[in-house]
Amino acid sequence: MRVKPAGSSAVLVCLDDPDQVTGLYRELQSAPPAGYVDAIPAAETVMVLFDPARTQAAAIAAWLESASSRAAGTHSADADRAAPLVTIPVRYDGPDLAEIASQTGLSIEEVVYRHTANEYVVAFCGFAPGFGYLTGLDPMLCLPRRTVPRTRIPARSVAIADRFASVYPSTSPGGWHLLGSTEAVMWDLRRQPPALLAPGARVRFEVAK
Incomplete structure (x- = not known):
């Protein structure tokens, strides 16, 4: 862990992976130090x-040095269970489903099973309001982003790329592989908080009935 100054009222913590980010973020939320105002997690900071x-x-x-040691030395299962759980129903009819199966050597049914079998954690949010980067993706489904991004991906598209899963909160360009779609609304200004997925939350995908 490396801590760098960021102006007169912030520091930037540099870590090695999103799992360390999640652990430290949870420490900050559960027992923040005196004078703490807020924390903004990213992929490795x-x-x-x-x-x-x-x-x-x-x-x-x-405090961060001590918290990082505590987070690394404590099994995260209890913290995971304490975090809120969001269940997202998915229609697995995405345009990339067959290609994902071909690239991974799995059947379409196996792709769906592996996507729904794991529990995910929102490591951080970015790219667009309500876009959560979810860790916990099955290693067999870890594919690089598409060589040619799409200019338009419909809102609520369920997608994977690299080691992350996510749901597009709004219509936008993007290079992720599309597994399907959901009726769940990721970002709604009439809701408090507007984002369905917040850092630290647990997520499960299930086949829509």
């Missing part, structure tokens, strides 16, 4: 904002 009138960057960095 966490931006930690603090109130300089109440604490200093050095104190935050020391």
